[in-house]
Structure formats: C-alpha cells, structure tokens
Amino acid sequence: MSSSKEIVGKIKSVQNTRKVTRALEMVSASKIRKAQDLMQASRPYARMMKQVIGHLAHANPEFRHPFTIEHEEVRRVGYVIVATDRGLCGGLNNNMFRRLLGEFRQWEEQGVEVTTVIIGRKAAQFFRRLKVHVSAATQDLGEKPRLEDLIGSIKVVLDGYRNGDLDRLFVCYNHFVNTMTQRPTFDQLLPLPPTSDEPMLQNWDYLYEPDAESLLDEFLTRYIESLVYQATLENLASEHAARMVAMKSASDNASNLIDELRLVYNKARQAAITQEISEIVGGAAAV
Amino acid sequence: MASTIHCDIVSAESEIFSGEVTLVVVSGELGELGIAPRHAPLLTRLSPGQVRVNLPDGGEEFYYISGGLLEVQPHVVTVLSDTAARAGDLDEAAALKAKEEAEKALADRSAGMEVAQAQAQLAQAMAQLSALQRLRKQLKR
Numbered sequence A: 001m002s003s004s005k006e007i008v009g010k011i012k013s014v015q016n017t018r019k020v021t022r023a024l025e026m027v028s029a030s031k032i033r034k035a036q037d038l039m040q041a042s043r044p045y046a047r048m049m050k051q052v053i054g055h056l057a058h059a060n061p062e063f064r065h066p067f068t069i070e071h072e073e074v075r076r077v078g079y080v081i082v083a084t085d086r087g088l089c090g091g092l093n094n095n096m097f098r099r100l101l102g103e104f105r106q107w108e109e110q111g112v113e114v115t116t117v118i119i120g121r122k123a124a125q126f127f128r129r130l131k132v133h134v135s136a137a138t139q140d141l142g143e144k145p146r147l148e149d150l151i152g153s154i155k156v157v158l159d160g161y162r163n164g165d166l167d168r169l170f171v172c173y174n175h176f177v178n179t180m181t182q183r184p185t186f187d188q189l190l191p192l193p194p195t196s197d198e199p200m201l202q203n204w205d206y207l208y209e210p211d212a213e214s215l216l217d218e219f220l221t222r223y224i225e226s227l228v229y230q231a232t233l234e235n236l237a238s239e240h241a242a243r244m245v246a247m248k249s250a251s252d253n254a255s256n257l258i259d260e261l262r263l264v265y266n267k268a269r270q271a272a273i274t275q276e277i278s279e280i281v282g283g284a285a286a287v
Numbered sequence B: 001m002a003s004t005i006h007c008d009i010v011s012a013e014s015e016i017f018s019g020e021v022t023l024v025v026v027s028g029e030l031g032e033l034g035i036a037p038r039h040a041p042l043l044t045r046l047s048p049g050q051v052r053v054n055l056p057d058g059g060e061e062f063y064y065i066s067g068g069l070l071e072v073q074p075h076v077v078t079v080l081s082d083t084a085a086r087a088g089d090l091d092e093a094a095a096l097k098a099k100e101e102a103e104k105a106l107a108d109r110s111a112g113m114e115v116a117q118a119q120a121q122l123a124q125a126m127a128q129l130s131a132l133q134r135l136r137k138q139l140k141r
Helices: A002-059 A092-109 A121-128 A147-163 A212-286 B088-140
Strands: A076-082 A113-119 A133-138 A168-176 A182-190 A207-209 B005-011 B015-021 B023-028 B031-035 B042-054 B060-065 B068-073 B076-081
Touching: A002 A212, A002 B005, A002 B015, A002 B068, A002 B076, A076 A092, A076 A121, A076 A147, A076 A212, A092 A113, A092 A121, A092 A168, A092 A182, A092 A212, A113 A121, A113 A147, A113 B088, A133 A147, A133 B088, A147 A212, A147 B088, A168 A212, A182 A212, A212 B042, A212 B068, B005 B042, B005 B060, B015 B042, B015 B060, B023 B076, B031 B042, B042 B076, B060 B076
Parallel strands: A076 A113, A076 A168, A113 A133, A207 B042, B005 B076
Antiparallel strands: A168 A182, B005 B015, B023 B031, B023 B042, B042 B060, B042 B068, B068 B076
C-alpha cells in the first residue's frame, strides 16, 4: 500500500511542476507579441537615421568621421554582448556564449585582445567565471528596455574607439527569426560599413546649424545606440520565444511522466487488491 | 496638398507622430524654428522643449521632447527625438555608472561564492533536520 501512496505523491508533485511550466509558457507567449511590437516601433528611427547619415556622407566626402575610418592594425576588439536577465529559456544564452568563446579564441590566436560590454545578468554571471576583460555592464532591463539604460555602456566603447583603444566593435545578440528559431548573430558596429554607393539623385545639400561635422558626430552616435537598442529588443523577443518553447517541452515531458506514473500506480493498486483477495481465499480455504 | 508637409516625430523607442501638417514649430539649438511646406533642406540639433504641429483641420498638437535632431526636406520634416535628457556630462555619468556596474558584476564573484557556500550549508542542515525527524518518527512507533 505504501508504494502506491508514494506514487500518488509523486504524481501530485509532477502535476504541480506542470502547472508552473504551463503558466510560464503562456506568459511568454503573450510577451512575445509585446516584444515584437517594440521591435517594430524602433525601426523607423534607425531607418531615418541611416538615410540622413547616407546623405551626409555623400554631401561631405572630404570629411571622414573617426567612426568610419578603418584602423589598419587590429590590436584590440570590443564586443557588446546582449544576453537575457533571466534563465529558463533553453540553450538560448549558452549557444551564443559558446560561439562567442570560439571567436575569442580565434582573436587570441592572432594576438588580439578582447574587451567586452555585457548587457543582461546571465552574461554577467557567465563572464564572471572567465578571464575576459569587462569594461562596462548593464543589468535588469526588464520587459521594456529603455535606451537610457544603454547609453552609458555604449559611450564607454565608443570613446574607446575614438581614442584608438579599440579597433573593431561588434554586437552579438540572438536574432529573432520566428518563434521556433533564434539565431546567435554577430554584427560589426565599428568601423561603420561604408554606405551604399548609389548615385545621388538630388544635387542639393542641407543647411547645417551649427556645422556638418558636429551634427554628423551626433547622428553617428545616436545611430550606433539605436543599433544596440534594437539588438536588445530582438534579444528580448528571442528570450520569450525560447522560453515558451522550453516550457512547452517541459510541460509535455511532465504530462508523459504523469501518464507513466499513473500506469504504475494502477498496476500497484491492482496487485494489492489481488493479493488481498488471494489472502482471503487462502484464509477461507484453511478454515 | 501643396499647403501641407509630411511630419514624422520618431524616437528610438517608438513612433510618436506621423501625418500631414501645415506648420511645425520646434526650438532649435540656435533659436525657434517654424517649418512651413517647401522649407529649404535643413539639419539641426534641437534643444529640449515643445514641438507644435498645426494640423490641416486647424487643430494643434503639442509634444515635449528632451532634445534631438531635426531634418527638413521640402516635403518631409523628421524630428528624431531623444528619449532621455542628453548632455555631455550626463552621458559621462552614465558611462561611469556602467563601468562601476562592470566592476560590481566582477566583484560579485566573492559574493556569489558566499551565497553558494551558504546554500550548501543550508542544504546540509536541512538534510540533517529531516533525518532527525525521520528518526524521531521511527522511535515513536
């Protein structure tokens, strides 16, 4: 009898676990939509920025901003690593970190130093254990990341590039392909890839107040910031999608486990009944 | 159509306004600007303040922006608004904070260890307690 009681207890505990994973799954499902909306909303800004920067670059070919100049010798590279704040999202972070470590090793073989900026608590926890130089960190962005929270970290690396401390800058995040697929992605931020060389149709130029150089600087800084911000949003959407899938498979596993346990329980119960009957029959026969 | 100009007000986080307007009034870095249709192309920095748009139906709408950039083309005005107050020293402070955060995250190594140790000790104590309880039950029987 005690064994069937034990099984009932186990079934109950698995059922409780399933309740939790189901709830997490549904929460994530609704958050994906919100994260996608945020992604959508941030796109016009970056698009407009890009247009204006393209125009500025064409209109002032003699002026080269430090961000567009390629450093010939690469001695030090920077990575902006966007990860999640919370866990329980499958292999989302670990897949990206594994690929990152591969890249780091390659740079190391070439004798290039690597410095990182980490966004998200999981990245902080991971890189704490490694001997990687971390120059800035941001955590706890929440469900609605604000650009404000990222400005400081981005400034650290932008200044690094300006002073010549950094020769390349990358951002890595999980690209949201769809709900089932998220791909770790590495994009180069600096030097800015040259804007496409389509011939300018208009031959007019802006009036600049106060002057083109300082405006271009401002535009480029904002542009890089908006790229990192978009990476953060994309990573957020990926996080929720990955969590939903992970929790769904956890719930399915729990259901399977419950089915199996129930079978075992029924068998144990039947065995107990059979035993009792045979005991009674045996007892009656003895009398 | 000739008497209106398309106006977009966007920030990095969202699209704030988009539509046809007859006049846009913003406070540029070098002074107040009123932008009517067919304004000359212009790029300027905006100081924190109000953006007023006059709608074709006579209505007005006001938005507050904490600075940003303005792009004007003959038929399009784009206000690229900042989401936060920006200034050189404010940015500097944010950068410092991010650096501190990094140091904290790394310094937490010891804190993390302590937590792990405490957890291990707690788990041990719990195991001992439950073992004691089991023993007591058996003794009662």
